[in-house]
Amino acid sequence: MNRILEKKQLSETVFQMQIDAPLIARERRAGQFIILQLCEDYGERIPLTIADADADAGTITIIFQAVGDTTKKLAQLNAGDDIAALVGPLGTPTHIENFGRVVCVGGGIGVAPLHPIVQALKAAGNHVTIIMGARNKELMILEEEMRAMADELIVCTDDGSYGRKCLVTEPLKELCEQDPRPNLVVAVGPPIMMKFCVETTRPYEVPTQVSLNTIMVDGTGMCGGCRVTVGGETKFVCVDGPEFDGHLVDFDNMINRLGSYKKQEEAHKCRCMPDNP
Amino acid sequence: MTYIPAEKLAADAENVLNDLNARTEPLTPKDRMAIPMQEMPSQDPMVRRSNMEEVAIGYTPAQARIEAERCLQCKTAPCVKGCPVSINIPGFIKAIAEGDNKKAVDVIKESSLLPAVCGRVCPQEAQCQAPCTVGKALKSVDQAVSIGRLERFVADWEREQGLVEKPTVKPATGKKVGIIGTGPAGLTVAADVRREGHDVVLFEAFHKPGGVMVYGIPEFRLPKAIVQKEIDTLLAMGCELRTNFVIGRTRKITDLLEQDGFDALFIGTGAGLPRFMNIEGENLVGVYSANEYLTRSNLMRAYDKERAQTPIFESEKVAVLGGGNVAMDAARTAVRLGAKEVHLIYRRTEAEMPARVEEIAHAKEEGVIFHFLENPKRILSDEKGWVSGVECLRYELGEPDDSGRRRPIAIEGSEFEIDLDTVIVAIGNDSNPLIRQTTPGLDTNKWGNIVADENGKTSLSRVFAGGDIVLGAATVILAMGEGRKAAKAMNEMLAKD
Numbered sequence: 001m002n003r004i005l006e007k008k009q010l011s012e013t014v015f016q017m018q019i020d021a022p023l024i025a026r027e028r029r030a031g032q033f034i035i036l037q038l039c040e041d042y043g044e045r046i047p048l049t050i051a052d053a054d055a056d057a058g059t060i061t062i063i064f065q066a067v068g069d070t071t072k073k074l075a076q077l078n079a080g081d082d083i084a085a086l087v088g089p090l091g092t093p094t095h096i097e098n099f100g101r102v103v104c105v106g107g108g109i110g111v112a113p114l115h116p117i118v119q120a121l122k123a124a125g126n127h128v129t130i131i132m133g134a135r136n137k138e139l140m141i142l143e144e145e146m147r148a149m150a151d152e153l154i155v156c157t158d159d160g161s162y163g164r165k166c167l168v169t170e171p172l173k174e175l176c177e178q179d180p181r182p183n184l185v186v187a188v189g190p191p192i193m194m195k196f197c198v199e200t201t202r203p204y205e206v207p208t209q210v211s212l213n214t215i216m217v218d219g220t221g222m223c224g225g226c227r228v229t230v231g232g233e234t235k236f237v238c239v240d241g242p243e244f245d246g247h248l249v250d251f252d253n254m255i256n257r258l259g260s261y262k263k264q265e266e267a268h269k270c271r272c273m274p275d276n277p
Numbered sequence: 278m279t280y281i282p283a284e285k286l287a288a289d290a291e292n293v294l295n296d297l298n299a300r301t302e303p304l305t306p307k308d309r310m311a312i313p314m315q316e317m318p319s320q321d322p323m324v325r326r327s328n329m330e331e332v333a334i335g336y337t338p339a340q341a342r343i344e345a346e347r348c349l350q351c352k353t354a355p356c357v358k359g360c361p362v363s364i365n366i367p368g369f370i371k372a373i374a375e376g377d378n379k380k381a382v383d384v385i386k387e388s389s390l391l392p393a394v395c396g397r398v399c400p401q402e403a404q405c406q407a408p409c410t411v412g413k414a415l416k417s418v419d420q421a422v423s424i425g426r427l428e429r430f431v432a433d434w435e436r437e438q439g440l441v442e443k444p445t446v447k448p449a450t451g452k453k454v455g456i457i458g459t460g461p462a463g464l465t466v467a468a469d470v471r472r473e474g475h476d477v478v479l480f481e482a483f484h485k486p487g488g489v490m491v492y493g494i495p496e497f498r499l500p501k502a503i504v505q506k507e508i509d510t511l512l513a514m515g516c517e518l519r520t521n522f523v524i525g526r527t528r529k530i531t532d533l534l535e536q537d538g539f540d541a542l543f544i545g546t547g548a549g550l551p552r553f554m555n556i557e558g559e560n561l562v563g564v565y566s567a568n569e570y571l572t573r574s575n576l577m578r579a580y581d582k583e584r585a586q587t588p589i590f591e592s593e594k595v596a597v598l599g600g601g602n603v604a605m606d607a608a609r610t611a612v613r614l615g616a617k618e619v620h621l622i623y624r625r626t627e628a629e630m631p632a633r634v635e636e637i638a639h640a641k642e643e644g645v646i647f648h649f650l651e652n653p654k655r656i657l658s659d660e661k662g663w664v665s666g667v668e669c670l671r672y673e674l675g676e677p678d679d680s681g682r683r684r685p686i687a688i689e690g691s692e693f694e695i696d697l698d699t700v701i702v703a704i705g706n707d708s709n710p711l712i713r714q715t716t717p718g719l720d721t722n723k724w725g726n727i728v729a730d731e732n733g734k735t736s737l738s739r740v741f742a743g744g745d746i747v748l749g750a751a752t753v754i755l756a757m758g759e760g761r762k763a764a765k766a767m768n769e770m771l772a773k774d
Contacts, residue, residue: 087521223569256662264588
């Protein structure tokens, strides 16, 4: 059992939880994730990135959007409640070194997994420019935390309700055109955003790392449900990733695979999940 | 094999038993060989196609007595040599024939810790029953004494009578043993090591213990309650279980030895990295590894559509690729999940299939369509990137290959298509790399399996290994056999400390 110690609502559908998980807090590195389950008999296992951790306090922080069955139920839990099953840290940690100038792009909830990566990049001495994007101001999360770490912060919203009115690819393109070019781009967000970030940086040949969040069951390499095509080869996001060279990822196939259970999810929603609990 | 209703088998058995009981002369070997082999009663194929309950119902007491009387009690006991853990087979069968089921199960438990499991899932026709004298004399392994069914009968009898005893645990030694993985190998080691008075901690990556017996083998072949009973016994003996704990991630092997005070470790993490065929279309929506398909249905209970939150495809037309037990499990699960057509595609012939004969027969009875000497060349996609079918090639058998089986050779130009919406790849597993990658100094071979000697000792001091992580994908009984050997070596090592 892992107890929820603190819960914060970051936007209408986005929640942050601090959870007691001393072993995970001690071992986790940037880029890694956990899998949680709310009922060991019938609950599904869902992967969530570790947004932050405190090894001394023995806590990890997760940030999630209440969109599916499990995340909606999770959002109804409060400090003092226990999470039935929590396993991790899973995945290969982010490769961190002093690359020089790094641009980190976070879209929507993708800012959460980006957070520990920026922490680690800064600790390694990189110059980090952060581009944060969201559909609107209300959906912008972790701005203060990112501002505190960034050498430069660019905020943009689709509707112009905050920061620049544009997609994240616009400032990304500008940065790629500057001299010197960024040494590395890290893009984390919705698959379609990552796909367009990769297309933006490709002509400039700027190495671009993406962090994939696919469907998983076990998270340890056993099921292969998370597999993606990278450079023509099959890779497992749970053990080979979650981070890959974005220029090699077949995003269309990945986006298709993410939609595998749309039909079942819709049916399930109709039957037992009120949309606004 | 054709399906015979359970009631008929039971009634026939009563008649045979009455005849046997009416005899005054002792049975000669010739008499014994004339006793009809007792078929396993099973659920009606048309009924079981839509439920998850166990297919094989188990012998009636009369059937067990009759089948036990078929055993010739050969002095040479060739069956024992066929058993990976050398169960005293004539001994336990004699006890059944004498009506002493308790004695029978005690004889089995001298050698095997999981008789209710092994009686169900062992490939007996390739092991103990293959060299059986009765089968040889009657010129068919199908006519051998049904050792596995008898093993299952007494194990179930003991459990149903509430006679399963908690093994005695010796006084505490203060030594601590970690067991990584709770499949058949790990559970066996846990029992043997705990009995000697050592503390035992079992680590399981999933949220439930049991390994392949829980995530892989379906309920209709091995009910979860039977596996749980074995685990309950271990817990009652004082073993500690830590689920949701991934060794290599949550904690590393070296941490357990150097910081957490473990005196010995056993790695039994199984073969859990699904192989794919590396053909076009393998990452389309609708292509599963058998591991994923079975884990969704078994461990995550996706078959229980009302209650389970884990989704699984509602398939109409499914193809399962492969010819082993896992392929049969996947095909028969697809039938039960409501698929209208389930095809099993295997590139050799039925004779070369590695699956148990009983599983193949059950799959056929349930309507699985078998394709022999065929193999997919590529998986076909619709315009949205979902599976629409497979393009297959026909094969013929050539000269024997390294495995001793005749090599399948594709016939050029023989392409044809099958319309499908789901493809399940069941062509085997490689070993999971997590522990290998996070444990410096642990030797592995070119397939990634951990190298262990005949006592399960690895290249690392105090670290033992066994089961599929050493053998490559094998069977429950072999994993258990390896576990027993390793446990013995671990107990000897700890006694000397």
